[in-house]
Amino acid sequence: MNKKWGLLVSAVALSAMLMTACGGESKDQAASGNSATPAATSGTAVNIEASNWKFNQDTFEVKAGEEFTINFKSAEGFHGIGIQGLDVDIQKEGSKTMKIDEAGEYTIFCNVICGPDHGKMVAKLVVK
Ligand SMILES: [Cu+2]
Structure with missing residues (x-):
């Protein structure tokens, strides 16, 4: 793998990590009831x-x-x-x-x- 590809792979991995972090945060917001959108109901x-x-x-x-x-x-x-x-x-x-x-x-x-x-x-x- 050349250097350019290595960088690209790290960038993708990093953005995936960031997206996961953001996902966790928005879930907390929904739980505390501050979300503007209605809570998703299940069952x-x-x-x-x-x-x-x-x-x-x-x-x-x-x-x-x-x-x-x-x-x-x-x-x-x-x-x-x-x-x-x-x-x-x-x-x-x-x-x-x-x-x-x-x-x-x-x-x-x-x-x-x-x-x-x-x-x-x-x-x-x-x-x-
Ligand atoms: Cu009471």
Whole structure:
């Protein structure tokens, strides 16, 4: 391989690395809800909205073994969601796609100390 080709290959490898880095960053932005474009949904959409001091539904249902996307939004006030036993941690607004293989029930709670009735902000995720 001559010197010219070697340089070209390094340039391509470098730009591929840079593109990967940028891709990672834009993903973080989407997760924090700052992206202007709506979050891409995959599978069933589970739309959870929080207001002072409740969620829009008491129970949210998904199917075991099927991918779903939680779309969370603070419609009033500043709230968040965590789900007991699951890797979900969204504040203000954001989305999370996941899949649960086994049926069960999980407690959804507000993870932002948001006011006097913060403790009442619980709902249920039912996996059937
Ligand atoms: Cu709260």
